[in-house]
Amino acid sequence: MADLTSRSLIKHILTVDVEDYFHVEAFADTVRREVWDQFPSRVVENCQRLLDLLDRHQTKATFFVLGWVAERFPKIVQEIHQRGHELACHSFWHRRVDSLTPRQFRLDTCSAREAIEQAASVKITGYRAPTWSVTKASLWALEILAEEGFAYDSSIYPVRHDLYGIPGAQRYPHLHVCQNKKRILEFPPATLRLAGMTLPAAGGGYLRIFPLQYTQLAFRQFENQEQSLVLYLHPWELDPEQPRLSGRLKSRFRHYTNLRQTESRLTQLLQRYSFESFRDHLARNPHYHESLSPVLTRQAHASSSAIA
Ligand SMILES: [Zn+2]
Secondary structure, three states, rough: OOOOOHOOOOEEEEEEEOOOOOOOHHOOOOOOOEEEEEHOOOOOHHHHHHHHHHHOOOOOOEEEEEEHHHOOOOOOOOOOOOOOOEEEEEOOOOOHHHHHOOHHHHHHHHHHHHHHHHHHHOOEEEEEOHHHHOOHHHOOOHHHHOOOOEEOOOOOOOOOOOOOOOOOOOOOOEEEEOOOOOEEEEEOOOOOOOOEEEEEOOOOHHHHHHHHHHHHHHHHHHHHHHOOEEEOOOOOOOOOOOOOOOOOOHHHHHOOHHHHHHHHHHHHHHHHHHEEEEHHHHHHHHHHHHHOOOEEHHHHHHHHHHOO
């Protein structure tokens, strides 16, 4: 039973990237997209397990769904929507944005959006790139998202990392002004300031691999600033029994470490903190756009010495 007396008043944002265990970037060099259909899918059961857990804590989230999943399993997409959660887009093929041309990105995004919207008969307005791959090299993607009518993006990780990130980018929600003058809300995943560094602390592997206190420190820092933190996880992270794939040692470490811990750690966070979806967050704050300072594209290129 949750201790409601210690619950924070700030509502954080809970997000789920709906993909299967064989879709992840960590195994992209050993699992080709052409053979995805040959793997036993576990995404439906894992989503249902997560939906049941969220129901027990009366919590709604944003589910960024892979178009590939929506096309093959439209019923789970409907179910996510019917159980009160927000649907959003996580690309169709889980390819890194910075590996695509702008035209390929637009086609991939629109086909994913169509698959998700058709599955649930709902309009979606949010986007998250696979592997946080909106980087300095692919900031043009935000222009395309704005042109295509997306209201917000949650893809820029303001950290230094071997696979992703824009070191020095804004840590808090902001209005991103594109070079074509279009605007889109950017919600960076959570980070932690420690010893002068900005470290990733938004869920996923960081929730599983580091002690829970690490994530809780990030929550404390955000709450001290009266900011909502963006947390993320994947349905496969609640599935310790998933088939093991071969791959590089680092990939296996990132994917398989502490899978048995995810559910209990998420439960502790759900008991301690309040969460909502992006949709509900924006609906509760109708003047949100006006309260945010616009950030020009070139500022997102700021060096790591200008950490927000
Ligand atoms: Zn993903």
